[in-house]
Amino acid sequence: MRPYNTFREKRIGKRVDYDGVYGYQCVDFAKFYIDTCLGLGRVGRLGNAKDTPNAPFFADWEKIWGTNDLMQGDIIVKTRGKYGHIAIVDRIANGMIYVLEQNGSGKNSGSGEGENAIRLKGYPFDFYDMVLRCPKIFENLQEERRFIEEKLLERQEAVRADPESNLLKAKLISTQDYQNSIRYIKK
Known part of the structure; x- marks a missing residue:
């Protein structure tokens, strides 16, 4: 069984409104991943993406500042900006971090359509600030x-x-x- 890859292939091009609030946000997709792919159960309120590392849900998770220690399946967080951004690490290639994300275009936020649907996208290493990791990812x-x-x-x-x-x-x-x-x- 290949949990992450199976999850990825079923989700690309789709959208998830996990909590029914604010449409199809990046945090919705992270919650859905934690619940369904990692099997850690229903995830409650996390706040904006940039605030997720401080959410009680992640109290026992490993928090790694910087992006030089990445693994497929890690949750990666951008803590800068008004809301930040959160995504799932897919791979590292060609000097880029490729992530599985939702609502990543920065336009038409929460629509879950077009570039805001779940997609694979490459970013420079300095786009993100930190990694959240639990034993299930490993x-x-x-x-x-x-x-x-x-x-x-x-x-x-x-x-x-x-x-x-x-x-x-x-x-x-x-x-x-x-x-x-x-x-x-x-x-």
Whole structure:
């Protein structure tokens, strides 16, 4: 089972109004992720995105300032601006943080439509300020690690069996790149 990836594939292009207040906000999506993907139960009031690290719900979570210690599935928070922003880390690639987010366009806030629907988007590292992490995120990531390791072995065997196939080599390289982009070992 690949909890985060299954969650991501089911949600892209959709929208979530978790609490029925203010439309389809980024915090709604974070709450939905915590409840359904992490299985931590219903999430109450968190406030604006920039205030979430101080919410009682996150009292026992690891809080990491900066963005140099990211893993797939981490909740990442921008604490600057009027409301801030919150999203889920998908991967690190090409010098960018790719996140799964809702209401990220900065226009037509809360509509959940177009660029405000759930999407994958890349941002520079300095766009976000901190990371929220609980043990369940790391557990989910270990399931993904096992999947990747099996896939790597399978693709390495295929390349050994047919070393002239550029398609097989490309698939192996793509899997290795993905493995490097999600970082499943704690610093």
